[in-house]
Amino acid sequence: MKNVIITGSTSGIGLGIARYFAKAGNNILLNGLEKNGAEIAKSISDEFEVQTIYSPANMLEPAQIYDMVAEAETTFGKVDVLINNAGIQFVSPIEEFPTERWDAIIGVNMTSCFHTSKAVWTGMKDRNWGRIINITSAHGLRASAFKSAYVAAKHGVTGLTKTLAIEGANCGITVNAICPGYVKTPLVEGQIADQAKAHGMTEEEVIQNVMLTKQPIKEFVEINDLAALAMFIASDAAKMITGASIPVEGGWTAQ
Numbered sequence: 320m321k322n323v324i325i326t327g328s329t330s331g332i333g334l335g336i337a338r339y340f341a342k343a344g345n346n347i348l349l350n351g352l353e354k355n356g357a358e359i360a361k362s363i364s365d366e367f368e369v370q371t372i373y374s375p376a377n378m379l380e381p382a383q384i385y386d387m388v389a390e391a392e393t394t395f396g397k398v399d400v401l402i403n404n405a406g407i408q409f410v411s412p413i414e415e416f417p418t419e420r421w422d423a424i425i426g427v428n429m430t431s432c433f434h435t436s437k438a439v440w441t442g443m444k445d446r447n448w449g450r451i452i453n454i455t456s457a458h459g460l461r462a463s464a465f466k467s468a469y470v471a472a473k474h475g476v477t478g479l480t481k482t483l484a485i486e487g488a489n490c491g492i493t494v495n496a497i498c499p500g501y502v503k504t505p506l507v508e509g510q511i512a513d514q515a516k517a518h519g520m521t522e523e524e525v526i527q528n529v530m531l532t533k534q535p536i537k538e539f540v541e542i543n544d545l546a547a548l549a550m551f552i553a554s555d556a557a558k559m560i561t562g563a564s565i566p567v568e569g570g571w572t573a574q
């Protein structure tokens with residue numbers, strides 16, 4: 320049994336990973352802005368008989384991030400695994416890209432990973448064991464037009480992953496990234512609509528001609544594909560894997 324913090328876990332990929340880890344008997348701190356976050360945390364605790372906490376910490380507010388980690392350390396005793404998953408998206412050509420959307424995407428998708436990692440680091444180092452898993456994206460390795468902030472933030476986390484892997488190398492901490500292709504979650508549903516507008520296409524045309532054209536395997540990635548990999552990275556068997564960005568994207572970045 321491990322104690323796991325998963326940011327942005329009251330929806331989509333984070334929620335799926337939370338359920339997967341809870342099913343395996345791990346305690347979870349769930350975080351996210353969904354209004355029913357506390358109910359989600361309780362239902363996971365009831366279903367899988369593990370301890371859960373719900374934290375509404377806003378990943379744009381460093382003080383709330385440090386309080387969230389402190390709450391997990393106090394309630395669970397320690398934090399073994401941190402999964403940085405919270406993320407937002409905005410799709411627009413650069414000349415119309417709103418500055419406040421740039422700032423928010425860099426803040427949630429990248430800077431929050433610095434704060435959460437910093438907050439768990441001392442405890443993991445003292446115990447000589449820790450796992451940090453960043454859910455980046457194929458866009459942490461490749462670019463697409465109209466996603467300047469998202470691609471910049473995800474590439475930034477790819478760099479942070481490598482840096483912290485080196486810093487954690489001699490204190491039992493591994494730091495890796497999982498790079499999904501397209502997963503049909505609320506975030507992607509929003510992108511389909513935005514891209515349709517940006518490209519002047521129907522939503523079905525966006526799915527077939529814009530999104531999945533980049534993936535040789537023409538299917539959406541399933542959340543459990545990501546959760547199973549996260550579970551392996553969190554295990555002792557993965558102790559020699561660190562600083563890696565592991566694609567789960569149907570061959571997108573092989574090209």
Ligand code: NAD
Binds near residue numbers: 328407
């Ligand atoms: P989602 O919209 O379903 O969930 C995002 C979660 O992040 C939600 O719980 C939301 O409340 C939370 N969040 C957003 N802003 C926050 C903030 N300021 N503070 C705290 N929580 C906040 O999205 P998803 O598709 O499940 O995406 C999860 C992660 O996976 C993101 O980092 C995303 O970039 C990445 N990803 C998604 C896909 C995909 O196709 N869905 C592909 C590659 C990478």
